[in-house]
Amino acid sequence: MAKINILVVLALLLITACGSPANSKSAQAERLLPRAAVDTSDGLRIDGELVADRTLYEAARGQRVILYSAAGKEAEDLTIARFTAETGIAVELTRLPNNKLAERALSEHGAGKLGADVIRLTDPRTARKFTDAGVYVPYETPFHAQLKQSSPNWFAAYYFVNAMAYNSAIHTENPPDGWEDLVDLRFRGELGIVAITTGGTVNALTRFQLGTFGPQFLDGMAQQKPRVFNSTSTEVDALARGEISIATVSVNNAFGAETAGAPIRLVIPKEGVSASEGPLGLTPRGAQSAAAQVFVNWSASKAGQRFVGSQGFVPVRTDIGTVRTGDYELPTADSPRFHLLTEDGFARHAKADEALWKQKFGFIG
Structure with a gap:
C-alpha cells in the first residue's frame, strides 16, 4: 500500500491550526x-x-x-x-x-x-x-x-454518527463508495476499525451492521485483517498518514481532519449511517x-x-431544514437512512453485540 509523507500531512495540519488570529x-x-x-x-x-x-x-x-x-x-x-x-x-x-x-x-x-x-x-x-x-x-x-x-x-x-472514509491520496481512482467495500478483498490489510469497547458510537455502528447486513458482514471485515484502534482520533490520524486506506469513522472526527488539510474523504453510503x-x-x-x-x-x-x-x-431537531457538513449531506433524524440506537436499544443489544464482536475479531479487552 502506498504511504503518505507524514511530514507533509503534519505540516498541513499545523498550518491550518496555528498562525494568525x-x-x-x-x-x-x-x-x-x-x-x-x-x-x-x-x-x-x-x-x-x-x-x-x-x-x-x-x-x-x-x-x-x-x-x-x-x-x-x-x-x-x-x-x-x-x-x-x-x-x-x-x-x-x-x-x-x-x-x-x-x-x-x-x-x-x-x-x-x-x-x-x-x-x-x-x-x-x-x-x-x-x-x-x-x-x-x-x-x-x-x-x-x-x-x-x-x-x-x-x-x-x-x-453522533458513524460512516466510512478513505485516504484520497491513495485511492485516486475507483475509490470506495459504500459499506460493501469494507469486505472487498482489494482492501485486505488496509482496513481500520475502532474497538467496540470504546463506547456507545461503536455499539451503534455494530448494531447497524448486524441489523442491515447480518453477522456475516463482521466475518467479512475480520477476513480483511483490520487494524483495531482504541480511539477514533488515533484511527483518523493513521488514515491521514496512509497507514490504513479505508476505515469506519466518526463523521465529526473525520470531517474535522479533512477540513484541517488531511487527505481524507468521507463516504455517506446509500444504506445510511449509524447513530x-x-x-x-x-x-x-x-x-x-x-x-x-x-x-x-x-x-x-x-x-x-x-x-x-x-x-x-x-x-435532533427536524424542523431546521437541511444542514450541510461541508460538501456532505447527512441523513436527517427522521430519514429511513438514519439508524439510531436509543438507550433502550443499548439495554437490549449492547452486551450480546459486544460479545459477538469480540469473538469475530478475536479481540481481548
Whole structure:
C-alpha cells in the first residue's frame, strides 16, 4: 500500500491550526456556518427564537458556564466559540473520555463537590446512571416540543454518527463508495476499525451492521485483517498518514481532519449511517446557574442545532431544514437512512453485540 509523507500531512495540519488570529476557533466556526442573527433588545433572541427571556439573560451575562464533556475537544471548542460569540457568555471546559468523566462526576457528586454546571456524554447508559444518582436534574428547555426527550433529566443535544472514509491520496481512482467495500478483498490489510469497547458510537455502528447486513458482514471485515484502534482520533490520524486506506469513522472526527488539510474523504453510503445519542443535562449546581440554563437552551435552539450539524453531527431537531457538513449531506433524524440506537436499544443489544464482536475479531479487552 502506498504511504503518505507524514511530514507533509503534519505540516498541513499545523498550518491550518496555528498562525494568525483569523484562524481562531471563532473564525473556524464562522467558516463552518455563519453566525445567526442575535437580538438582545428584550432578552436573548437568536435566529428568531427566544433562547432566554430578559430576566434569565440579564442574570446570565456576568456568569461563566462550567462544562464537563466527553465529546471530542475540537468539536467542543468550536461549539463553545460559537455559543460565546452569539451569547457573550464564557464557558470553562473540562474534557475527559466518557468512562473517566463518569467516574469523576459520580465521585464529586457523592462528596457533595460536583464542579460542573452542565455535562455532555457520549453514552446514554451513563446518562441513566447520572439520572439515578442525581447528577442530572430535571430541566425543560423552551424547545421541549421539538426535541426527542429520552428523560426529564437530559436530552440528546445531537446525534453522533458513524460512516466510512478513505485516504484520497491513495485511492485516486475507483475509490470506495459504500459499506460493501469494507469486505472487498482489494482492501485486505488496509482496513481500520475502532474497538467496540470504546463506547456507545461503536455499539451503534455494530448494531447497524448486524441489523442491515447480518453477522456475516463482521466475518467479512475480520477476513480483511483490520487494524483495531482504541480511539477514533488515533484511527483518523493513521488514515491521514496512509497507514490504513479505508476505515469506519466518526463523521465529526473525520470531517474535522479533512477540513484541517488531511487527505481524507468521507463516504455517506446509500444504506445510511449509524447513530447514537449525545446526552446533555444540568447538574444540581447548573440548575441554579442562569448561564448554564442559557447554554442548554442554546444547545436545543435552531442556532445551536444548525451549528452542530455543520460539524458532522446530526441535529435532533427536524424542523431546521437541511444542514450541510461541508460538501456532505447527512441523513436527517427522521430519514429511513438514519439508524439510531436509543438507550433502550443499548439495554437490549449492547452486551450480546459486544460479545459477538469480540469473538469475530478475536479481540481481548
